[in-house]
């Protein structure tokens with residue numbers, strides 16, 4: 145077999161398929177490139193030593209597939225000082241563009257290392273993305289490294305020089321800024337359309353051959369990719385994915401997953417299995433992916449049928465996205481006898497009334513990470529989104545931190561704040577004292593929406609709208625969940641796949657201070673290893689015993 149011939153032909157095909165217009169120069173011999181680095185030259189002696197593994201990616205590329213490799217450049221990432229988020233961003237984008245990312249490499253700020261990796265990646269993948277190292281400092285050497293990979297020189301690009309002159313107000317060719325204009329010869333400058341100005345971007349993306357050099361600053365990289373990402377679009381391929389969530393240990397369903405994966409592997413269906421030890425809803429996520437949507441459907445159906453009864457759970461990965469639709473679907477249910485439906489409808493109406501009486505800036509939600517206000521926050525969010533679809537400001541929440549709080553609660557409050565885009569008003573101390581402080585520095589807050597239920601201590605007399613007691617700072621307490629039962633709260637949370645504080649999965653059914661709150665003894669059991677364990681809070685049969693784990 146003529147290895148050399150195959151390589152040459154497939155390489156040419158590769159560049160034709162992916163629309164690369166390689167000039168004579170780019171295809172010409174790459175004198176001066178690193179030793180042991182394969183070049184694009186058909187006559188190059190290295191091609192006869194080509195590993196058979198390398199050939200496979202050319203074949204894939206030939207069959208309409210477009211591949212990519214990402215090189216993340218930066219010492220700070222290898223030292224753990226910066227978490228690489230850029231490769232994740234690009235992987236997600238490439239997936240939607242029909243491009244298969246085959247490798248991510250993280251390397252240091254070193255010219256030869258960059259050159260070697262770029263040369264290798266450029267051979268193997270349709271597109272190569274580099275991230276970082278294109279700034280003005282001594283440790284930014286991506287342009288140099290990429291040039292070296294191809295045996296090219298770096299040179300001042302007149303267009304870039306002009307732009308940097310204008311931007312940084314300098315004509316000094318030795319200035320740090322000007323370094324950013326010294327790029328590999330034969331580079332292309334690509335200008336996207338800036339969505340903000342509707343004009344071509346001021347700063348271009350530099351590319352040479354199939355290598356695209358992105359900045360490391362995540363904002364800049366993302367902006368450049370959003371403007372220019374379309375150049376990578378593979379029109380021949382669209383990936384279709386289906387996801388199944390399984391409520392069983394991975395090992396117990398592994399043989400089923402493998403059987404289906406095996407059956408469909410020749411149909412270009414790729415199946416992945418991803419266990420999760422902390423999710424409240426599922427233990428294994430199974431992804432089924434193919435370029436053929438019918439095959440995805442077929443494999444999905446087969447997987448469903450083979451799984452043990454009741455093991456496949458309905459799980460919404462992004463309940464905020466569907467919040468309005470999911471919450472308002474309760475309003476369409478006309479079952480008068482279903483106490484749960486009635487309770488949810490009443491809560492929605494109370495919040496709607498609250499939004500008629502109070503402007504958003506006069507209202508906040510009392511949020512302490514508990515289950516009641518977790519359900520309530522979602523309801524509040526959905527009703528606000530429904531009433532003000534254009535609103536993209538922050539909802540206000542009041543969080544009064546108890547003396548001795550669970551770190552799990554603290555973490556959940558923070559996650560909720562970010563998830564729901566909340567402005568969190570924090571206070572430390574006794575509730576009444578904190579309310580007084582709030583009255584002073586937030587006089588705009590006239591009403592607090594609360595997750596209080598009539599069965600909570602001293603709450604039987606409350607109405608949907610009750611002013612605070614006379615000896616308290618005066619605000620309107622709004623209680624949309626007054627007539628919810630314990631089990632309704634869980635039914636709502638679980639039905640909508642809402643994230644909740646992890647303590648509830650460990651047997652806590654009501655959360656107070658860390659020094660006086662314990663898991664609920666009614667949920668206790670001894671597991672098969674003989675260890676005392678607790679069932680999750682939503683398994684508690686009767687709400688009467690909700691506070692059995694609390695000393696106060």
Ligand SMILES: Cc1cc2nc3c(=O)[nH]c(=O)nc-3n(C[C@H](O)[C@H](O)[C@H](O)COP(=O)(O)OP(=O)(O)OC[C@H]3O[C@@H](n4cnc5c(N)ncnc54)[C@H](O)[C@@H]3O)c2cc1C
Pocket residue numbers: 509510511512514516517542543544545546575579592593594595596597600601602611612613616621
């Ligand atoms: C805004 C507000 C006004 C109050 N007004 C009065 C009053 O007029 N008279 C009176 O006797 N008592 C009042 N209280 C105290 C209240 O009655 C309860 O004692 C207190 O909420 C603790 O209730 P719980 O242990 O049942 O906790 P939960 O069941 O967790 O509390 C019920 C709801 O209150 C809100 N909430 C509770 N604790 C906090 C917190 N630390 N930070 C933010 N929100 C929280 C949440 O929305 C929660 O869902 C008020 C409390 C709050 C937060």
Ligand SMILES: NC(=O)C1=CN([C@@H]2O[C@H](COP(=O)(O)OP(=O)(O)OC[C@H]3O[C@@H](n4cnc5c(N)ncnc54)[C@H](O)[C@@H]3O)[C@@H](O)[C@H]2O)C=CC1
Pocket residue numbers: 216217218220221226227228229230231275276277278279280284324347358359360361362364
């Ligand atoms: N305006 C523009 O569009 C451009 C501006 N520049 C200039 O260049 C300089 C930055 O060049 P860079 O190549 O970005 O320098 P760089 O490689 O030094 O990275 C800059 C920052 O981004 C972070 N970063 C790098 N890689 C990351 C990753 N994979 N994930 C998450 N964070 C990461 C780094 O920790 C560092 O703080 C700046 O001075 C900027 O103004 C450069 C190119 C384009």
Ligand SMILES: [Co+2]
Pocket residue numbers: 514516595596597600
């Ligand atoms: Co409560």
Ligand SMILES: [K+]
Pocket residue numbers: 279281283284
């Ligand atoms: K730098």
Ligand SMILES: [Mg+2]
Pocket residue numbers: 217218219253276277283284360
């Ligand atoms: Mg760097």
